Amino acid sequence: MTDPIVVVGSANLDIVVPVPHHPARGETVLGGDHARIPGGKGANQAVAASRLGGSVAFIGRVGTDAAGEELRGSLVDSGVDCNGLFDTAAAPSGIALITVGADGDNAIVVSPGANHHLAPADVEDNAELKSASIVLLQLEVPMDTNIAAARHADGFVVLDPAPAPETGLPSELLREVDLLIPNETELAILTGRDVDSTNDDDLAAAARSLGVPYVIVTLGSRGALVVDATSARHVPAPPISAVDTTAAGDAFRAAVAVEIARGDAPSPSDTNSEVLHAAAGIAVRVGAATALRFGAQPSLPTAEEVDELLE
Numbered sequence: 001m002t003d004p005i006v007v008v009g010s011a012n013l014d015i016v017v018p019v020p021h022h023p024a025r026g027e028t029v030l031g032g033d034h035a036r037i038p039g040g041k042g043a044n045q046a047v048a049a050s051r052l053g054g055s056v057a058f059i060g061r062v063g064t065d066a067a068g069e070e071l072r073g074s075l076v077d078s079g080v081d082c083n084g085l086f087d088t089a090a091a092p093s094g095i096a097l098i099t100v101g102a103d104g105d106n107a108i109v110v111s112p113g114a115n116h117h118l119a120p121a122d123v124e125d126n127a128e129l130k131s132a133s134i135v136l137l138q139l140e141v142p143m144d145t146n147i148a149a150a151r152h153a154d155g156f157v158v159l160d161p162a163p164a165p166e167t168g169l170p171s172e173l174l175r176e177v178d179l180l181i182p183n184e185t186e187l188a189i190l191t192g193r194d195v196d197s198t199n200d201d202d203l204a205a206a207a208r209s210l211g212v213p214y215v216i217v218t219l220g221s222r223g224a225l226v227v228d229a230t231s232a233r234h235v236p237a238p239p240i241s242a243v244d245t246t247a248a249g250d251a252f253r254a255a256v257a258v259e260i261a262r263g264d265a266p267s268p269s270d271t272n273s274e275v276l277h278a279a280a281g282i283a284v285r286v287g288a289a290t291a292l293r294f295g296a297q298p299s300l301p302t303a304e305e306v307d308e309l310l311e
């Protein structure tokens, strides 16, 4: 077990349809049989971190419906502490409509439902959040709640800025964040820059412009770039033939959190990001292994499964 990790975020029931290609505007595509799979960026990250050996608690909201029970069940079965997972009768559980293409890429529409009822009051008194070593946030719950959670937490705050708001991230949130982990598209949206994702200098300059002490930019099959104030180091990903990339990014972020929780979180004033570089080296493998199996939470591997899947 690691130092305590708290994930604040969404839980969605994913309705997944394999498709030969994603529908264009106005197009109808015939797909394969659908599957109902526990997902949601927050819940995926909590489950992934727990399967990788983290000591994890989850704070979120689900509806008082069958989907809510399924989502809670998946978290509990994966060893996640759900004392902070509330029910709400005001909205159905969140769902995500996902198409998965022949090369494993996906397109996702989220209906947040109960996730958007997670309020600042749900996090402001939470003792586990206050004392957690690592706090993992994403943007599928209201921005005010993320700001309240980041302010309340005394530990190292990691933000997955997905889905990325076109208006950028509020400074009240950015100033609380120790490590930001966007993908290259999110980095471009958040900075309003036309970032060349094959150019590490360009990526690093955009990452530094956000004013966060550490940024790890995920680059899909190219791996990741670990950026601090003075260095930018590229971490390659193992080559794979992806089956389904859903939740691969969540697994990456969870793996980084677990590796930080195993050691000492780097101080924001410490520009030696050795810990993060090592964490990213493990996380690219965890993300790649996740993309070799179908669905969100069923695909999230243990450390042993990562090695087996990538053999």
Ligand code: RIB
Pocket (backbone or CB within 6 Å): 010, 012, 013, 014, 038, 039, 040, 041, 044, 095, 096, 108, 110, 140, 246, 247, 249, 250, 296
């Ligand atoms: O990151 C993948 C997740 O995004 C899916 O599980 C879906 O629920 C959406 O939140």
